[in-house]
Amino acid sequence: MAAPTAYSLIATDLDGTLLRSDDTLSDRSLAALAQATEAGAQHLVVTGRPAPRVRPLFDDLGNRGLAVCGQGAQLYDPGADRLLWSVTLDRELAETALGKIEAEVGQVYAAVDQDGVDGLTLIEPGYLMPHPTLPALRVPRRDDLWCEPISKVLLRHPYLSDDELASAARTAVGSLATVTMSGPGTVELQPCGITKATGLALAAEHLGLTPGETIAFGDMPNDIPMFDWAAHGVAMANAHPELKAVADEVTLSNEDDGIAVVLERLFA
Numbered sequence: 194m195a196a197p198t199a200y201s202l203i204a205t206d207l208d209g210t211l212l213r214s215d216d217t218l219s220d221r222s223l224a225a226l227a228q229a230t231e232a233g234a235q236h237l238v239v240t241g242r243p244a245p246r247v248r249p250l251f252d253d254l255g256n257r258g259l260a261v262c263g264q265g266a267q268l269y270d271p272g273a274d275r276l277l278w279s280v281t282l283d284r285e286l287a288e289t290a291l292g293k294i295e296a297e298v299g300q301v302y303a304a305v306d307q308d309g310v311d312g313l314t315l316i317e318p319g320y321l322m323p324h325p326t327l328p329a330l331r332v333p334r335r336d337d338l339w340c341e342p343i344s345k346v347l348l349r350h351p352y353l354s355d356d357e358l359a360s361a362a363r364t365a366v367g368s369l370a371t372v373t374m375s376g377p378g379t380v381e382l383q384p385c386g387i388t389k390a391t392g393l394a395l396a397a398e399h400l401g402l403t404p405g406e407t408i409a410f411g412d413m414p415n416d417i418p419m420f421d422w423a424a425h426g427v428a429m430a431n432a433h434p435e436l437k438a439v440a441d442e443v444t445l446s447n448e449d450d451g452i453a454v455v456l457e458r459l460f461a
Contacts, residue, residue, distance in 0.1 A: 199459040201406040203229055204261075204393055204419060207240040207247070208324070208376050209412035210429055210447055216326050218253050225453035226254070229460045237261065237396055239389050239409070239419060241375040243306040243314070243344055244269040244276060246327055259399065263306060263344040264373055264383045264415060265392030268399070274310055278395060281308050282384045284339040286369050287346050290382055291335075293365040294348070298358065304329065304347040305338045312344070320349055323378035346370075346382040355380055359414075373415040374433075381415075390418035408459075410444075410452050411436060427455055 203226070205211045211222060226236050238260040240247060244267050247260050251271040259277070260269045268278040287305075295301055302320035307313050314329040315338050316322065322329050332338060338346075350358045359374040362382070366372060370382040397407065409416070409423035412432040420426030420439055428440035429451045437443055444451035 199229070199232065199234060200408040200425070201234055202237060202397060202400065202402045202408070203234050203456070204237045204239045204407055204409040204423060205452060206389075206411040206413070206416055206419075207238060207242060207250070209431060210410050210416075211238075211452055212250075213448055216324070218250075219450055219453070221450045221453045223254070225450075225456040225460075229456050232460045234460070235400060235402070237393070237400075239265075239393050239396075241373070241379070241381065241389075241415060242327075243267065243312055244271075244310050245312055246314070247271070248274065248310075259396050261389065261392035261396050263392075264371075264375065264381060265387045265389045265418075266344045266383055267308075268392060268395055269310070276310060277399070279308055279344065280384050280387060281342045282345055282370065282382065284343060287343065287382060288339065290362075290366040290369045291346065291348075293369070294362050297365045298350060298353060298361045300351070301358070302349045302351075303335060303338060305343040306345050306347070308342040308344045312341070315340075320347075321378070323349075323376060344383065348380045348382065349378055350380075375413050375415040388418035389415060390422040393419055393422055408455075410455075412447065427452075 241264045244262045304316040316329045317335045359380045363372045405424045407423040408425045409419045410427045412429045414435045426440045427442045428437045430446040
């Protein structure tokens, strides 16, 4: 079991949190996670990335546990390479939501993450991937985005900031979808009511753990529901001001091994 002063579940975001800007994991972070798991804690990745985009990372992590993917829309078992649970965004609702957003702010550029362990990321003309290292397939027309079931829609605007686009999108779509902001250039639409907290709660129940046993790490507003659910929320130094405002603690940046600093203190 984990030490009494520590936690039994460590929930970490990936981009801007556990991963460095070049999408790598530091030796110090890996060692700190290994130390925590040796003490009895379980590490759970909770990310906006879809399941196919986290699978390669688990070889580096040496982790065969669960992962919450797609902003909470997927519970993924990387060892078995299967989804234990997933919920999709209705494609007609997604099209309607996009129309309502464009009626408010003008043209946006869209991409989608398809559902499933082999789902693709499709991008329409004009959309620029915020993470150029992640694979994506460009399609000729927006209509081609809806060819298979999707877990979410990603949006970019030619000149509005992420905060401005997210605010306008929330007003425009109402209850059609949940709007999140998960990183620079990443405003997303996901199934209504689905957040990182819903996926984290499902994973914790599967593991027999509770909010009171959970510490969560993040850097963007999409991590706020996760912080609300967990006993202790730790924001990175590079985190969005909205997340820092609700965090229990602020650590160093993802580039400076902020997660390792906290875990070394808790599990030394």
